[in-house]
Amino acid sequence: MILNRFIRWLGRYEGWFGGGAALCIGIGLYMGLVTSPPDYYQGEVVRIMYVHVPSAKTSLFAYLVLFIGSIWYLWKRDPVIDNMCHATAGIALFYVGTALLTGSIWAKPTWNTWWTWDPRLTSFAILFLTLVGYLMLRTFLDDKEKEATFAAILAIIGFIDLPIVYFSVEWWRTLHQPMSMSVRGISFAPEMLTPLILMSIGSSLLFSYMLMVRTQMLYLERLLEAKQGRLLSETRL
Amino acid sequence: MVAIRGIALSKSFHYHQVLNEISLEVKEGECYALFGPNGAGKTTLLRIFATLHRPSSGRFEILGRDGLGDRAKIREDLFLIGHGSYLYDDLSVVENIQFALGVRGGHPTDHEIKLALDRVGIGAFRKLKSRHLSAGMKKRLSIAKTLLIRPKILLLDEAYASLDERGVVMLNDCIREFAKEGSAILMTTHDRSRTAEVAHRAGVIQQSVLQEITIQEMLAADALF
Amino acid sequence: MVAIRGIALSKSFHYHQVLNEISLEVKEGECYALFGPNGAGKTTLLRIFATLHRPSSGRFEILGRDGLGDRAKIREDLFLIGHGSYLYDDLSVVENIQFALGVRGGHPTDHEIKLALDRVGIGAFRKLKSRHLSAGMKKRLSIAKTLLIRPKILLLDEAYASLDERGVVMLNDCIREFAKEGSAILMTTHDRSRTAEVAHRAGVIQQSVLQEITIQEMLAADALF
């Protein structure tokens, strides 16, 4: 119920999130595609980074939100939290898909293949399949309460994959870039770093914006269903 | 003391609101009969009390304990005889009973099991695999379990369905005995005269509204429900 | 003319002989009610006539045609309302009816379907997916199919089960209508008074023996069956 009020409160500032996202992404894209220099080794191809890295980071963040939301749901059983989880999963899938797609496109010129079974790519593909499974599972249940619970269970089990995605580049020797921003310092040129940071901020703002809109949509859908349901229950046999 | 208390219970299944703010009280030692047309939501209500569904809104109490928070405790006192027979096809009648009780922490002796089976009239089929039982025999087996568990709350869906007449008499006997021992019984049925023999109170669910009536009214009513 | 004739029908499942040389005749325009305790073999007998089981021995005729050799022909005149609802969860009520009739070569018009659904009382749920129907509503849907098919032989297992009181009146109406049109109806039930309203003859299966009784005897009998 606290969340209800919080969401309503946030809802009033929804536009700000959307606007901020548009602004950051706009400027970020402009800097990334126009003003930033091509890479020494990779040339112009490196510009895919400004989409790939932010969407990959946001997708991991989104799954974290889904995980916390799922635990919260099992604890409080508040339908609004369930709507939020449902919305998060859909958006997370969108980001995961974008990261996969851009990563694949990037991989063709740099690694000369669309796909390899590198640990990070493998674990990220698992994340993708888990999210698809999550959304599929939700369509196969009629009872809302049951649907919410089972979905939450799946999200929690699937969370095991997240640390693997994140740390795989540390744990195994991999093809994929290791973390560039870690305790060991930053390994980006500043003129590349600025658009990257802008795009990352924009991407997470966009995530928040979509999350709010989608949660409200699902909430309204639920209300509508309830209303239609009442009409149906009033028809006489 | 109130054994079952439902407060403004609602339940919807995807587009279909089945129950709308239903409230209901059943006291200990009382047998409450639910009537209502097909699809009114009787089964759904029973399943909510049996902790099989969660209500979409509203809450309920069983023997004073909260039905949503304290489910583990509640379940000790509950038993539902519903559409499912809860049997394993490859186990015999006796093994099925042993399992059903054992798994919930009971330890009936062989003699107790034999008595219960004889009472419900399937003592002769003790060794038969439950795969080969007919609908009515399965129902009787469920009643035998109830006799061994002696739950404080007994929920009976379509109480008399698929029982023959001897079976109905036997079940009504059991219900009376349970009520005398202080159990609360909530049952759904379409059969007014058989219900009237044991029910203390009755209610009709219609268009998601529960309306209480007395047994006399129920028997006398011209209207069908 | 004799519509259903069973001659010395026996059926055993594995170790268990359920029917032992049962003979039975139902004439056209007649409604025959089968009583008997749980597990007596009523359902089994009906399923033999419905060409779902083959008898272990004995034979039967439907409208003069041999029940074992001429099954394709027989099936044109038969309809069984049993435990199964024969519905597809993802199709709506109307689509289910269209399919069920279409697949056996029928071509009901939309108007006819609407009339039948209204008559059984589920016209308002025409567009609902059959997944969301309750037990009683499914039964009514089966009755609607029967109204559209108008089979010469109607087999009804547990005729009144899961119907509410309005439903029972409606079903009895339909049975009377079918009988008047010359159909033969064979039904099993545990409810004597409701059956008495429509049945012309009755029989009790007990310990694999079928004994015929009149409707008056059935109503008056003290013994339970």
Place this chain on the structure above:
Amino acid sequence: MHFFNTIRWIAWKDLLSEVRNRENISSMFFFALIVIFIFSFSFSLDPRTVQEVMPGIIWVAFGFTAIIGLGKSFLAEVHNDCMEYFQMLPVPKGAIYLGKFIGNVLFMLIVETILFPLFVLFFNLDVLEKFPQFLLIFGVATVGLSALGTLFSALTVQVRAREVMFPILLLPMAVPIFIGAVEATRGVFNGDAFALYSHWIQLLVVFDVIFVIVSFWIFEFILDF
């Protein structure tokens, strides 16, 4: 004619259900995806080995997908005892077989069409100019698999351990189809002349014809035991 009407209605029903819930296609698709996924890292492949084991991988993946998809084919029919309804239909049972068969071939082809590009992507295959050959091989192998799968699905849904009996019965019978498809695919991958592997395709066609005709004829008995 009744015969073709029945085929049409059954295919219509399957397609409509599929359009409504997208269960079959989406689940077959994802299952296949996961299988490819597991294969492609279980056999960590260098490009030379790929050439060698690729035909095997493709057909094992499609084979398992067929098991999952076709095995479900008649599950929808047992759910509400629709199988019994089919048994009581007054139409030649072959019509039911053909209706289901057509639906299944369609589903399989759709799934294969979506999957093939993914194979190409995952394993970096180079197949563009060999597309017509692949189309042909996939077509004939799918028909054969579906013909067998539809038959065995109908058979196994009526027995107890259906989920396992289906692959256990289907796979051995499907071995000729697998061998034919694998060898033909290997030929295409090796860039052989069509004449060099066309006998495998002929073999597949012969099996298709045999399987469809035999299944069509034998289906009568599956639905009338």
Place this chain on the structure above:
Amino acid sequence: MHFFNTIRWIAWKDLLSEVRNRENISSMFFFALIVIFIFSFSFSLDPRTVQEVMPGIIWVAFGFTAIIGLGKSFLAEVHNDCMEYFQMLPVPKGAIYLGKFIGNVLFMLIVETILFPLFVLFFNLDVLEKFPQFLLIFGVATVGLSALGTLFSALTVQVRAREVMFPILLLPMAVPIFIGAVEATRGVFNGDAFALYSHWIQLLVVFDVIFVIVSFWIFEFILDF
């Protein structure tokens, strides 16, 4: 204590049913046999390639067998709504999980024990002196697979498209186990020193522990939605 009693009863029930009908083990066994068979001709293997793809083949075969066997694990429980009975039990649901889990690990190990010699035979493997290593790998991988499989089986049997949802949900999660098992097996086949692949076994153990604990804890919610 109730908790251990419940575990015992559930494992007892599964084992007794299995002893009675031998469905699970025999069907898993046959399925695996067929898979091996199909593999061994789909990948027409020269001895050098065998070495390379053998670990993959072994684990894909066992993986699919696990899907078939574990997916059925809770099917017996839905059959007569026993799942609902479990839900209404007044015991911690983790006990039910552990009971089923123990039974499943046992079944899987038995099947693997029978199958492994067949692998050795079919593919002319040379493994006698490496037996303890294999035992260890099989043990830890089986525990992990069963832990996950038991959980997802319980979840998907309550869902509409259960036959497909099970592999779709299970396989992605099981990928780490597959990778670990395949890599460790590869190490054994290559004759590497234990230290070279022991980290894969450690990984498997870590996953086992995580999966068992998380499943045990979360099972409460699978049976109480």
